[in-house]
Every structure is written in structure tokens, then in C-alpha cells.
Amino acid sequence: MVSSVVSGGARHSHDDAPDTAAEFRRIASLPEGREKEELRQEVVRAWMPMAERLALRFRNRGESLEDLRQVAALGLVKAVGRFDPGRGCAFESFAVPTIVGEVKRHFRDHMWGVHVPRRVQELRNRVRSARRELALVSGERGPSVGEIAEFCGLSEEDVLVGLEALESFSTLSLDAELPGSDDGYSLVDTLGCGEPGFDRVVYRESVAPRLRRLPERERRILYLRFFCDMTQTKIADRLGISQMHVSRLISRTCERLQREVDADLAREDSQDSQDSQAGQAGAEREHHSSRLAAA
Numbered sequence: 001m002v003s004s005v006v007s008g009g010a011r012h013s014h015d016d017a018p019d020t021a022a023e024f025r026r027i028a029s030l031p032e033g034r035e036k037e038e039l040r041q042e043v044v045r046a047w048m049p050m051a052e053r054l055a056l057r058f059r060n061r062g063e064s065l066e067d068l069r070q071v072a073a074l075g076l077v078k079a080v081g082r083f084d085p086g087r088g089c090a091f092e093s094f095a096v097p098t099i100v101g102e103v104k105r106h107f108r109d110h111m112w113g114v115h116v117p118r119r120v121q122e123l124r125n126r127v128r129s130a131r132r133e134l135a136l137v138s139g140e141r142g143p144s145v146g147e148i149a150e151f152c153g154l155s156e157e158d159v160l161v162g163l164e165a166l167e168s169f170s171t172l173s174l175d176a177e178l179p180g181s182d183d184g185y186s187l188v189d190t191l192g193c194g195e196p197g198f199d200r201v202v203y204r205e206s207v208a209p210r211l212r213r214l215p216e217r218e219r220r221i222l223y224l225r226f227f228c229d230m231t232q233t234k235i236a237d238r239l240g241i242s243q244m245h246v247s248r249l250i251s252r253t254c255e256r257l258q259r260e261v262d263a264d265l266a267r268e269d270s271q272d273s274q275d276s277q278a279g280q281a282g283a284e285r286e287h288h289s290s291r292l293a294a295a
Contacts, residue, residue, distance in 0.1 A: 017092050018046045024085040043080050044073075047095065051076040054099050061107070068103060075102030120165045126152050127162030206261045218253045225250060 020043050027043070030036040055072035059065050079098040083091055130151045134143035143151075149159045175186050211219060217239070224230045224238070232250070236243040 017050055020046055020091060021085065024083060024091060028085055040080050044077055047076055047080070047091075048073065050092070050095070051099055054096065055103065057100075058103050058107070063107070068106075071103050071106045072099050075099035078102065120161055123154070123158055123162035124165035126154070127159055128166060203261060206264060207257055210257055210260055214253065218249055221246060221249055222253060 023043050027039050051072040052069055055068040058068055075098050079095040083094050127148055130148050131143055134147055134151055145156050145159050149156045177186050221235055224235045232243045232246045236246045
């Protein structure tokens with residue numbers, strides 16, 4: 001069995017690469033069932049040192065070594081299950097790219113703090129490797145964008161995309177202290193908040209023409225109340241009417257202005273929606289016409 005082969009049988013060039021050719025031939029000859037599955041598990045255990053060695057290549061990249069070992073072990077299980085000894089290649093040449101590919105997919109799919117397209121991830125990897133190699137030659141100044149582009153055979157625009165993606169792998173907490181800050185000032189302290197004053201500007205601009213169209217008495221009452229900050233009682237004394245009448249006029253006028261402004265804003269939103277739908281429909285018709293012309 002595999003255990004005896006691992007302890008005293010023939011070995012490949014690596015200590016963690018046991019000779020399991022006979023076991024794979026037997027696996028291929030067995031029907032699906034318990035015996036076949038147990039033999040696969042023994043082969044997996046025999047090759048586990050190699051999987052752990054491959055996992056070590058990816059340490060210090062933001063993932064725990066234990067998780068990397070588990071991902072590499074998963075890749076090994078897949079390799080054992082898919083390997084066909086009839087193709088004439090050694091299992092190691094099939095298993096290594098399978099395990100490494102599984103670990104790389106783990107980083108690509110689970111370790112990025114933000115969603116980044118696969119092409120951008122590949123640019124990041126090429127730029128990172130090139131910058132590391134060129135740094136040995138360029139010294140402390142570091143390689144320029146043009147030097148990286150020439151080294152990788154990429155455009156400078158692609159290099160800039162890759163450099164930007166270098167900062168997208170992991171996220172930074174909003175509670176993190178800003179560099180050079182000694183008073184605990186964090187990123188969250190730099191964020192703004194909603195400004196209700198903008199909405200007031202919109203309403204004021206919408207109300208202004210309607211105020212000018214009000215009857216003289218209603219316009220004067222609103223001016224004294226909201227611009228001169230006079231009480232209803234003082235306004236009533238100045239105009240020679242009751243305070244109750246002033247209150248009713250203010251409420252009725254403000255409610256009417258509110259209805260008119262809301263109605264105008266609703267009509268503008270509806271018109272914007274119709275224009276957007278019309279523009280989208282026109283674009284679809286143009287696209288359809290171009291496809292027909294191409295056909």
C-alpha cells in the first residue's frame with residue numbers, strides 16, 4: 001500500500017513526492033465505492049507534504065498558513081480524483097499546477113477587499129513582480145512607470161491600472177488612525193455628511209417666483225413673519241387684523257406654496273424619466289439598425 005511505499009519504496013527527486021504509480025493504476029481499475037475512496041484517501045495522505053510545501057510559497061500574503069494548507073489540501077484531493085495514469089505523465093506534474101491553481105483562485109475569489117476584474121488582478125501581479133525585479137537594479141528611487149511598462153511589455157496606462165490595483169487587495173478600517181495623527185484622528189472623521197441646506201436652496205428657488213405672485217397682504221405677512229422675525233401678534237397689530245386671522249393666512253399660504261412646489265418637482269421628475277426612457281429606446285433602435293446593416 002501507499003504507507004509502505006512512502007517509508008521504504010522508490011522516491012522521486014523530492015522527499016515529499018512518493019511513488020504511487022501502482023496505487024493510481026489500481027484506483028483506475030476499481031469501480032466507484034468504498035475501497036476506491038479509501039485508496040484515494042491514502043494517496044492524498046502520502047502526497048500531503050508536497051501540498052503543504054506548495055502552500056508555504058504563498059505565506060505572508062495576508063492569509064493564515066493554516067487556511068493556505070487547507071486550500072492546498074483541497075487542490076490535492078481534486079488532483080487525485082482527476083488524475084488519469086493512462087495518459088503517461090507523472091502525478092507530480094499534474095498535481096502541482098492543480099494545487100497552485102486552487103490556491104491562486106482562493107486569493108482571487110476570497111481575499112480581495114473590493115471586487116476587481118480578473119484582468120486587473122493579472123495586471124497587478126505582473127506589475128508587482130516587475131517592480132520587485134526592477135527594484136534590484138534601480139535602487140532606492142524605484143522603477144518608473146515607463147520602465148515597468150517596457151519590462152512587462154505593457155502600455156503605461158495598463159501599468160497605472162496595475163499599480164492602483166496594488167492598493168485594492170485589502171481594505172482599511174474607517175477607524176484606522178491617519179498617518180502622522182497624534183490625536184486619534186481617524187478616516188471616519190474625514191467623511192462628510194448629508195447637508196440639508198442644499199434642499200432648502202432648491203425649495204427657496206422654487207418658491208421665489210410664487211411669492212412674487214401672491215396678493216400684497218399675504219406676501220407682506222410672510223415677509224414680516226419669516227424675514228423680519230415678527231410675531232403673529234405684532235403683525236396683526238400692524239395690519240389691523242386679528243392674530244387668529246394672521247395665523248390662518250400664514251398656514252393657508254404656506255400649504256398652497258408647498259403643494260405647488262411639490263407638483264412642479266413631481267412633473268420634472270416624470271419628464272426626466274420619460275426623457276431617459278426615450279433616450280434608451282433610441283439607443284436600442286440605433287443598435288438594432290446597425291446590427292441589421294452589418295448583417
